[in-house]
Amino acid sequence: MSTYSMKDIEWAKINKDVLASLESPRALFWVVLAVCALLVLCGVAAEVYQYNEGLGVAPMDRPHFWQLYISNFVFWIGMSHSGTLLSAILLLTKADWRKPIYRFAEAMTLFSILTAAIFPVIHLGRVWNMYWVLPYPNERGIWPNFRSPLLWDAAAITTYATRSALFLSVGMSPALAICQDNARGWRKKLYTALSMGWMGRASEWMAFRKTYVLIACFLVPLAVSVHSIVASDFAMSIMPDWHITSFPPYFVAGALYSGCAAIITLFVMLRYLFKFEAYMTTEIMDKTAKLTFAIAMVWNFLNLGEYASIWYSNDMFEKEVLLQKFFGPYAPVVWGMLICATVAPFAMAFEKFRHNMWAMFWLSLVLQLGMWLERFQIVSPPLASNHEPWTWAVVWPGTVQLTLTAASFGWFTMLFLIFCKVFPSVSMYEVKEMVFHRRHASSRAEMEDIGKIKDEVVRSEEGLA
Amino acid sequence: MRRKKHLLFATFEDFDKARDAVTELKMLDLKEMVVDEIELYSPIEHPEVEEILGEFHQPIQRFTFFGALTGALCAFLLVAAAGQAMFTVQPQGGKPVIPIPPAIVITYEGTILFGVLCTLAAFFIYAGLPRRMKKYSHYDQRVSEDHIAIEVTMLPEHTDKVRKAFENCGALEIREVTQ
Numbered sequence: 001m002s003t004y005s006m007k008d009i010e011w012a013k014i015n016k017d018v019l020a021s022l023e024s025p026r027a028l029f030w031v032v033l034a035v036c037a038l039l040v041l042c043g044v045a046a047e048v049y050q051y052n053e054g055l056g057v058a059p060m061d062r063p064h065f066w067q068l069y070i071s072n073f074v075f076w077i078g079m080s081h082s083g084t085l086l087s088a089i090l091l092l093t094k095a096d097w098r099k100p101i102y103r104f105a106e107a108m109t110l111f112s113i114l115t116a117a118i119f120p121v122i123h124l125g126r127v128w129n130m131y132w133v134l135p136y137p138n139e140r141g142i143w144p145n146f147r148s149p150l151l152w153d154a155a156a157i158t159t160y161a162t163r164s165a166l167f168l169s170v171g172m173s174p175a176l177a178i179c180q181d182n183a184r185g186w187r188k189k190l191y192t193a194l195s196m197g198w199m200g201r202a203s204e205w206m207a208f209r210k211t212y213v214l215i216a217c218f219l220v221p222l223a224v225s226v227h228s229i230v231a232s233d234f235a236m237s238i239m240p241d242w243h244i245t246s247f248p249p250y251f252v253a254g255a256l257y258s259g260c261a262a263i264i265t266l267f268v269m270l271r272y273l274f275k276f277e278a279y280m281t282t283e284i285m286d287k288t289a290k291l292t293f294a295i296a297m298v299w300n301f302l303n304l305g306e307y308a309s310i311w312y313s314n315d316m317f318e319k320e321v322l323l324q325k326f327f328g329p330y331a332p333v334v335w336g337m338l339i340c341a342t343v344a345p346f347a348m349a350f351e352k353f354r355h356n357m358w359a360m361f362w363l364s365l366v367l368q369l370g371m372w373l374e375r376f377q378i379v380s381p382p383l384a385s386n387h388e389p390w391t392w393a394v395v396w397p398g399t400v401q402l403t404l405t406a407a408s409f410g411w412f413t414m415l416f417l418i419f420c421k422v423f424p425s426v427s428m429y430e431v432k433e434m435v436f437h438r439r440h441a442s443s444r445a446e447m448e449d450i451g452k453i454k455d456e457v458v459r460s461e462e463g464l465a
Numbered sequence: 466m467r468r469k470k471h472l473l474f475a476t477f478e479d480f481d482k483a484r485d486a487v488t489e490l491k492m493l494d495l496k497e498m499v500v501d502e503i504e505l506y507s508p509i510e511h512p513e514v515e516e517i518l519g520e521f522h523q524p525i526q527r528f529t530f531f532g533a534l535t536g537a538l539c540a541f542l543l544v545a546a547a548g549q550a551m552f553t554v555q556p557q558g559g560k561p562v563i564p565i566p567p568a569i570v571i572t573y574e575g576t577i578l579f580g581v582l583c584t585l586a587a588f589f590i591y592a593g594l595p596r597r598m599k600k601y602s603h604y605d606q607r608v609s610e611d612h613i614a615i616e617v618t619m620l621p622e623h624t625d626k627v628r629k630a631f632e633n634c635g636a637l638e639i640r641e642v643t644q
Contacts, residue, residue, distance in 0.1 A: 011508065011611035135543060141554040143547035147567040155574040163581050170585060173594070174609075178508075181606040197596035200608055204592040205510040206521045211588035214529050215581055222577045229570065432611075433509045 043407020532583020540575020
């Protein structure tokens with residue numbers, strides 16, 4: 001366990017350490033970036049091929065019109081909830097341990113949404129018609145159908161992406177002002193433009209804090225609504241195993257779960273690549289792991305609740321899909337999900353495990369795999385055993401879909417790493433605040449202790465007298 | 466012609482010293498009316514600054530409230546107008562012209578979007594951002610690191626009194642500027 005006590009870090013050192021991360025990451029950074037860029041290139045090639053040949057090469061055919069692209073869409077939207085959790089919920093509950101890690105979680109939110117937004121476009125096949133979701137009438141006076149959950153999705157995701165970008169950029173202004181003071185060349189120009197002339201005036205801080213809290217208050221219901229709407233894409237249909245009342249909370253819990261797991265992955269990655277050992281401490285990892293464990297248990301409860309409600313409803317179609325999930329051709333996916341997302345998180349119940357960074361890194365990857373499989377088993381198995389048995393068919397995703405899936409991970413990681421190289425991924429002013437308050441709290445406690453000792457001495461002297 | 470602004474910019478090692486300086490300046494101002502404006506610069510937020518500088522009037526939440534209200538109204542009107550327009554060109558038997566449950570979803574998103582945008586607009590207004598840094602050549606970069614600074618605008622004849630107050634409270638550096 002790191003013995004570095006955060007209250008002992010000097011403010012100037014915080015600036016120095018974080019600014020150094022913009023200059024000299026470890027060599028592995030460039031290797032990871034190159035691999036990600038390669039994956040993105042493969043994805044571009046796959047998309048060009050699919051664009052020219054049609055969605056049949058995916059392969060996407062009856063009854064599997066929704067497949068891996070939609071699973072990926074749901075997965076990446078879910079991933080974006082981590083930023084909400086760390087920057088909004090923990091801000092409103094005044095959990096100060098979030099301060100060194102919430103900035104990258106916010107960035108993660110934005111890049112997850114950007115990654116998620118690609119999939120409906122790819123899934124559409126006719127990518128040039130994407131603008132049909134914009135709310136304006138066509139030449140025949142027909143508007144987009146606002147009754148459709150797909151359009152709600154467009155509205156929710158646009159709102160979420162706008163808000164995330166604004167929240168991130170405004171939240172970074174104090175940090176960018178620091179960067180601007182210490183940068184040269186194109187970086188100085190960039191930071192000067194983005195910091196908007198922030199100087200740390202008292203009036204700026206007051207307005208900043210109020211704005212931050214107000215936006216955080218909006219952010220929580222927004223995030224819940226975004227994933228509830230994504231759940232509505234399924235729940236509003238009459239497909240067995242999709243038409244479930246508990247889908248929205250189940251999706252939200254799943255989103256928080258996968259988001260937390262992703263935070264752990266990136267936590268360990270950034271800690272190593274950018275040498276943030278003094279800021280991303282074992283203490284913070286411990287708390288993040290506990291939070292992830294708690295959310296994992298909530299998700300498990302909702303998952304089991306879903307199985308139970310299907311079983312006891314005794315609806316033949318629903319039951320058939322459930323049985324097919326556990327014992328049919330998709331069984332390895334479902335059992336894989338249960339092992340990765342239900343059994344594996346119990347490792348976090350052990351303190352020794354939580355304090356081992358690399359063990360947590362691998363576990364977080366397992367959890368994310370579990371949550372990705374969860375999205376796949378939500379989308380595909382019900383389509384393979386729907387209300388019309390003559391359409392039943394098992395179709396597995398092909399090379400094109402798998403390549404685009406791998407490319408999405410490359411795209412997300414590439415954007416994220418570039419962000420961390422150009423912008424400070426640790427919020428300097430918040431860490432300073434944390435250090436300041438902890439230092440004051442400990443000196444206050446020391447003063448109280450001295451006071452108590454004095455009182456005891458006076459009392460014992462009085463007793464002797 | 467615009468009157469030239471005369472100011473002193475003092476840098477302090479820590480917040481306690483800066484607070485003492487502001488308190489002393491306030492006392493001085495009470496007796497002799499020497500200070501036009503005081504501004505405190507710090508690398509982190511100090512909410513207790515309101516106790517000495519007075520409360521900041523920043524009704525950002527009103528912008529949020531009215532922004533959210535406008536957003537809700539606009540989004541609902543959009544869905545309603547689209548519903549009306551659709552009804553004339555594509556009649557749907559038995560279905561309501563303006564469907565309330567889907568309208569709620571779009572209204573909800575509109576509320577949040579406009580609420581956030583108006584909150585940000587209010588932030589820019591009350592924080593005075595964005596601003597050009599050229600006017601602030603006296604700004605000390607150490608403030609973004611670990612120092613606290615106080616900027617006092619006053620008439621040139623009061624410069625010595627303010628400078629003395631700064632020196633008494635342990636200012637590290639005092640810069641005099643006329644803009």
